[in-house]
Amino acid sequence: MTTSLSDVPRQHEWTLAVTGAVEKPLELDREDLLEHATAATCDDFDCLERRTASEETYHGVALSSLLDWARPTDDADYALVRAAGGDYAAGFERDRLETYVLAVAVDDADPIPLYDGGPARLFPTDDEGDCWQNVKWVTEVELRVEDPFGEATARELTLGSDG
Numbered sequence: 001m002t003t004s005l006s007d008v009p010r011q012h013e014w015t016l017a018v019t020g021a022v023e024k025p026l027e028l029d030r031e032d033l034l035e036h037a038t039a040a041t042c043d044d045f046d047c048l049e050r051r052t053a054s055e056e057t058y059h060g061v062a063l064s065s066l067l068d069w070a071r072p073t074d075d076a077d078y079a080l081v082r083a084a085g086g087d088y089a090a091g092f093e094r095d096r097l098e099t100y101v102l103a104v105a106v107d108d109a110d111p112i113p114l115y116d117g118g119p120a121r122l123f124p125t126d127d128e129g130d131c132w133q134n135v136k137w138v139t140e141v142e143l144r145v146e147d148p149f150g151e152a153t154a155r156e157l158t159l160g161s162d163g
Contacts, residue, residue, distance in 0.1 A: 008084040008137045011111050014119040016102070018066060020142040021076035026069060030111070030119060033061050033104045040101040040125060058112070058123060060103035063141070067098060072143045080148040081122060084137040090122075091152030092133070094143070099125050102138060132157070 009015075011030060018026040037059040072094065079097045082089045092100075103112060104120050112118030117136030124133070132154040142148075 008114060009119065009139070011119050014139070016120060016138065017140045018070040018143070019140060020079075021073045021145050022067075022143050023071035023073065024069070026066075030104050033102065033120075034059070034109060036061050036065065037105065037109075038062060038101075040103065040123060056106050058101070058103035058121075059105040059109060060101045060120070060123075062098075062125075063100045063102060063122075064098040066102060066141070067094070067143070070143070073145070075145045076143040078144040078147050080140075080142045080144060080151060081133075081135050081138060082140040082142070083135050084139050088135065088137075088154055088157055089148075089152050090133045090135050090154035091148040097141075099128075100133075101125055102141075 014030060016026070016028045016033070018028075038061070040058050040060060077094050079092045079094055080089050081092065081097070101123050102120055103123055104118075106112050106116070112121055117134075120138040122133065122135040122138055135154065
């Protein structure tokens with residue numbers, strides 16, 4: 001992946017922007033999201049980086065709630081989720097993205113460690129997501145009218161050009 005840890009904002013500097021085809025663009029910090037956090041359990045999964053994420057309880061906000069706050073336009077059927085540094089981006093159909101959680105804390109509201117994708121990381125709430133869609137170091141969710149998959153780099157950066 002091209003995101004360097006030096007590109008990732010530290011907990012106290014991090015914000016999430018919700019932009020694009022929305023009536024109410026948002027800029028939220030970790031405390032804003034923790035106020036509305038729900039617990040989401042992440043079962044064991046193997047990352048392509050050859051790490052296994054063991055079962056832990058992550059706290060965050062359902063993307064469906066986050067998008068409701070931003071009030072997407074009726075024709076905003078897609079989203080592009082960007083990681084810090086801007087090179088890593090995953091495209092989603094909006095309905096699919098709404099099944100994800102943006103985690104901002106682990107266990108008893110501790111910050112997610114940088115090496116595990118903190119300050120914020122995207123997790124599916126089911127077993128249907130591809131690993132490159134579990135975006136680490138999330139800084140922006142941009143709602144789109146047109147399909148963003150031509151700009152989505154996540155799959156190629158994760159699997160390589162042969163993936």
